[in-house]
Amino acid sequence: MKVMVIGGGGREHAVIRKLRENPDITELYALPGNAGMAGDAVCVPIGAKDIASIVSFAEDNAIDYAVVTPDDPLVLGCVDALEEIGVPCFGPRSEAAKIEGSKVFAKDLMKKYGIPTARYEVFTELEAALAYVRSCPIPIVVKADGLALGKGVVVARSREEAEDAVRESMENHKFGKSGERLVIEEFLEGPEVSVLAFTDGKTLVPMVSSMDHKCAWDGDKGPNTGGMGTVAPNPWYTPAVAARCMEEIFLPTVQAMNAEGRPFKGCLYFGLMLTKDGPKVIEYNCRFGDPETQVVLPLLESDLFTVMRACTEGRLGEVEVKFKDDAACCVILASRGYPGSYEKGFPLEIPDKLRQQVYVAGAALRDGQLVTNGGRVLGCTAVAETLPEAIEAAYAVAEQVKFENAFCRRDIGRRALQALAEV
Numbered sequence: 001m002k003v004m005v006i007g008g009g010g011r012e013h014a015v016i017r018k019l020r021e022n023p024d025i026t027e028l029y030a031l032p033g034n035a036g037m038a039g040d041a042v043c044v045p046i047g048a049k050d051i052a053s054i055v056s057f058a059e060d061n062a063i064d065y066a067v068v069t070p071d072d073p074l075v076l077g078c079v080d081a082l083e084e085i086g087v088p089c090f091g092p093r094s095e096a097a098k099i100e101g102s103k104v105f106a107k108d109l110m111k112k113y114g115i116p117t118a119r120y121e122v123f124t125e126l127e128a129a130l131a132y133v134r135s136c137p138i139p140i141v142v143k144a145d146g147l148a149l150g151k152g153v154v155v156a157r158s159r160e161e162a163e164d165a166v167r168e169s170m171e172n173h174k175f176g177k178s179g180e181r182l183v184i185e186e187f188l189e190g191p192e193v194s195v196l197a198f199t200d201g202k203t204l205v206p207m208v209s210s211m212d213h214k215c216a217w218d219g220d221k222g223p224n225t226g227g228m229g230t231v232a233p234n235p236w237y238t239p240a241v242a243a244r245c246m247e248e249i250f251l252p253t254v255q256a257m258n259a260e261g262r263p264f265k266g267c268l269y270f271g272l273m274l275t276k277d278g279p280k281v282i283e284y285n286c287r288f289g290d291p292e293t294q295v296v297l298p299l300l301e302s303d304l305f306t307v308m309r310a311c312t313e314g315r316l317g318e319v320e321v322k323f324k325d326d327a328a329c330c331v332i333l334a335s336r337g338y339p340g341s342y343e344k345g346f347p348l349e350i351p352d353k354l355r356q357q358v359y360v361a362g363a364a365l366r367d368g369q370l371v372t373n374g375g376r377v378l379g380c381t382a383v384a385e386t387l388p389e390a391i392e393a394a395y396a397v398a399e400q401v402k403f404e405n406a407f408c409r410r411d412i413g414r415r416a417l418q419a420l421a422e423v
Contacts, residue, residue, distance in 0.1 A: 001064040003305070004029040004057070005041065006048050006078060010332075010361035010379045011290035012069055013037040015304070017359070018297045019067070022305040031057065035370055036348070036360025036378065048073045051081050058087050067091065067308065071147050074286050075101035090308040092286050096257060096264040100286040103183045104145050113256040115249055116280040118273075120185035126170045129182055133162035139187040144169050146178030150214075150226040151339060153283075155187065188282065190275040191236040191419065194292050197250060197270065198307055200316040201263040204254050206246070208299050208323045209237035210292045211416050216339060218411045225339045226376060229412035231329045231387060232295040235419035236274055245272065245279050253284070265311050294359050294379045295328035327387040329394035330359075330379045331412050336405040338375030346372045346404040357381050357397050372403050387416060 003025050005012050012030060017040055019025055031054060033043030046053045048070050058066065068078045068091035077094035091097075098105050110117040118141070123129035133140060133156070142165040144152030152175050156162035169179035196207045210232040216222035249270060257264045269285035269292075288296075297304065301322040310319045335342035348370045350358050359381060362374015380401060382393030391413040398408055 010359040035365040036363035144179040145181035
């Protein structure tokens with residue numbers, strides 16, 4: 001079978017590596033991919049948002065199946081367009097992808113169907129939003145309504161910071177149209193958990209839980225990024241918590257989407273906060289998380305392609321989805337300056353013996369040499385029997401990958417190790 005994966009980052013590299021395990025896949029394409037994953041798939045220089053060209057490529061190359069992973073093409077209707085020409089896809093149609101594409105939609109959905117989340121208000125006018133943050137309890141969370149590359153959320157710990165976040169979004173248009181509406185919600189406290197789940201719109205199967213690290217610097221300080229590392233499983237996500245989430249959040253969300261006429265098929269991501277009042281939803285994503293995918297998929301024992309097709313065909317309840325009892329850690333190596341401005345084009349050295357443990361997110365080929373071409377350049381991943389061993393092994397890989405101006409957080413997994421001691 002000919003399969004194409006839409007996207008070009010570390011998440012897509014992890015998906016492609018896992019898909020390669022299926023012998024039925026004879027040709028595997030990445031659109032656009034990046035030079036660092038060229039050994040695992042044929043990279044085609046078509047942007048993930050260029051839906052017309054993606055459809056043309058699928059027709060011209062008789063593609064049998066497509067995996068659409070990034071949020072933008074999902075929200076823009078890439079799955080809809082491919083299904084119209086008869087190409088089955090893993091991923092939600094645009095009507096269902098709105099669960100990530102609009103935070104206002106997601107919050108209103110949770111409110112309507114009684115799914116636990118933070119209290120919130122929605123604003124479309126600058127002065128009304130400013131008046132609210134000048135009087136509401138602090139800290140407060142300011143969120144751009146639409147997609148913002150994972151950077152549209154500010155946890156404001158002072159009124160000044162809250163006002164700045166509102167002005168940046170609504171007055172300075174930092175996030176374009178995505179920031180024209182704001183969700184301002186109460187600050188929740190507790191451990192954070194990421195849970196990705198396979199669903200065919202009826203059955204939902206959670207994957208191994210994980211813990212993301214969004215802040216750029218050690219100690220959870222600095223600006224928000226797309227994610228600086230992950231560990232799995234998350235020690236806070238106990239069997240009791242998992243059972244409660246399934247009953248109060250996961251299945252009600254799938255049922256709510258069906259009730260709204262927006263059936264969701266694909267990977268539904270739950271960003272959770274385990275508060276003193278129980279688990280609550282911080283956010284939904286309509287796709288695999290990045291870099292959560294880089295620790296979750298290495299722990300998947302079942303064949304990914306088989307599971308994906310079962311989701312597409314509405315028969316997820318008929319297949320086994322099994323995960324290892326091991327632990328995994330991913331440490332992101334980024335370009336110094338990220339998530340702000342940074343330099344690109346530095347030679348990238350990945351020892352051959354470690355290539356299977358490295359997922360490349362931002363690389364290009366220049367004069368036959370792999371060079372850096374992004375903020376988050378790559379993820380160094382390790383799987384081991386225990387979480388401490390996985391963390392140690394991931395950092396051992398990171399120490400051997402070289403490029404100028406590289407930096408990483410040195411405390412990925414530290415909170416998880418503390419949690420292990422408490423749980």
